[in-house]
Amino acid sequence: MRDGLGFLAEKYQERYAAKPRGFELYVHRMLQGLTKAFDPEAKIVYVSNYSFPAELLWAFDVVNFDYEIACNNLPQAIMGSGSELMIACEEQGFSRDICSFHRMELGFSAQDANPRGDLYICSSYYCHGKAKAHEAAARREGAPHYFFEAPTRRTESARVYVETQLREIAEILERLTGKQLDMGRFKECIRMSNRARANLVEINELMKLKPCPWEAKKAALLALGGAVFWGSPVLVEVTDRLKEEIQERAASGATRPERFRVLWSPWYPVQPTVIPAFMRDNQISMVMAETADIWRPALDENHPFESLAQMVLDNYMLRTTQERAERLTTLAGEYQVDGLVHFGTVACYHENTAFRVIADAMARQGLPVLDLDGDMTDERNYSEQRTTGKLEAFLEIMAANRSE
Numbered sequence: 001m002r003d004g005l006g007f008l009a010e011k012y013q014e015r016y017a018a019k020p021r022g023f024e025l026y027v028h029r030m031l032q033g034l035t036k037a038f039d040p041e042a043k044i045v046y047v048s049n050y051s052f053p054a055e056l057l058w059a060f061d062v063v064n065f066d067y068e069i070a071c072n073n074l075p076q077a078i079m080g081s082g083s084e085l086m087i088a089c090e091e092q093g094f095s096r097d098i099c100s101f102h103r104m105e106l107g108f109s110a111q112d113a114n115p116r117g118d119l120y121i122c123s124s125y126y127c128h129g130k131a132k133a134h135e136a137a138a139r140r141e142g143a144p145h146y147f148f149e150a151p152t153r154r155t156e157s158a159r160v161y162v163e164t165q166l167r168e169i170a171e172i173l174e175r176l177t178g179k180q181l182d183m184g185r186f187k188e189c190i191r192m193s194n195r196a197r198a199n200l201v202e203i204n205e206l207m208k209l210k211p212c213p214w215e216a217k218k219a220a221l222l223a224l225g226g227a228v229f230w231g232s233p234v235l236v237e238v239t240d241r242l243k244e245e246i247q248e249r250a251a252s253g254a255t256r257p258e259r260f261r262v263l264w265s266p267w268y269p270v271q272p273t274v275i276p277a278f279m280r281d282n283q284i285s286m287v288m289a290e291t292a293d294i295w296r297p298a299l300d301e302n303h304p305f306e307s308l309a310q311m312v313l314d315n316y317m318l319r320t321t322q323e324r325a326e327r328l329t330t331l332a333g334e335y336q337v338d339g340l341v342h343f344g345t346v347a348c349y350h351e352n353t354a355f356r357v358i359a360d361a362m363a364r365q366g367l368p369v370l371d372l373d374g375d376m377t378d379e380r381n382y383s384e385q386r387t388t389g390k391l392e393a394f395l396e397i398m399a400a401n402r403s404e
């Protein structure tokens with residue numbers, strides 16, 4: 001893992017030097033952060049950034065390591081030979097039904113090729129499989145793990161329950177780092193978080209323009225991989241630049257031609273597929289992604305724990321599927337899309353179950369839905385012919401809807 005991440009970190013450093021733009025800055029800083037996890041002096045905290053408030057980790061001097069994002073960014077995963085990294089896990093008897101991200105991590109863990117973790121925080125959502133993979137890795141290393149549980153209801157008692165856990169985690173981090181939580185620094189992390197949020201709200205507004213001046217695929221990647229930077233100056237700098245670049249593009253008209261607009265939910269495959277080329281060739285813009293929607297509230301720096309606890313409860317993946325479906329139909333209207341593309345993987349049981357509710361809600365709006373099943377990184381579960389066939393049929397339906 002170290003070599004793969006190190007190799008890409010160098011490549012992206014060069015790419016960023018040649019093209020110092022917002023998205024390149026994000027990838028460069030994200031890879032740099034992941035490679036820091038191999039520093040023997042660093043305190044490493046394994047976490048799922050999309051389901052844990054990274055602001056609390058930035059308030060301490062720890063390296064925040066998300067194996068899912070690390071595995072996503074390995075050369076094999078992005079080049080279409082991710083299964084090579086899963087063999088070690090499968091040979092230990094783990095089933096191929098397990099999500100490819102977890103199989104990669106379990107494979108590395110079996111070979112002692114993961115960075116060592118000083119603490120494992122396992123969130124109860126979005127993905128139970130990830131919590132269990134974290135737990136298995138923690139046990140293997142004899143490291144402490146904390147099961148961070150977020151209830152699905154948004155009541156005062158639920159908020160207090162989450163806040164209590166965040167305060168406990170802060171105490172664990174104090175013991176781990178030997179430093180007391182500096183409330184001044186914590187407040188600064190909250191301010192950084194709010195500034196980045198405000199930028200992303202503006203970026204999402206710009207995406208409503210026709211033609212769309214940015215790609216929601218990048219917005220989705222930033223939302224998931226960039227979640228590590230909530231609370232840090234990095235996300236502020238990245239979103240400052242992106243906002244400026246998107247405004248310039250919209251003003252100059254240097255946008256891609258656009259015949260159709262689609263909304264994307266929820267995941268986007270890491271391995272190479274025909275999807276981007278098909279969309280480009282047929283002038284289909286992905287104008288918004290569910291993951292890039294700003295569901296998080298602005299935080300109160302004077303009550304950071306309370307505010308982060310509320311933010312956890314507001315996470316869209318803790319909502320009922322019906323609420324998610326309603327939000328998606330609202331987004332479909334606001335972004336004036338011609339249809340919704342849903343991408344889940346075989347292992348993503350919760351998402352596959354949610355699909356029917358989402359599809360029915362879109363159908364009530366008269367919008368077609370494409371269910372692009374596939375895999376994030378296991379090329380054995382991907383078929384170019386099948387994916388192309390589904391995309392062609394979806395394109396025909398969107399075109400027919402237009403001419404009605």
Ligand code: SF4
Pocket residue numbers: 068099100101126127128129130267345347348349351376
């Ligand atoms: S793709 Fe689904 S199963 Fe895999 S890590 Fe993401 S949420 Fe979990």
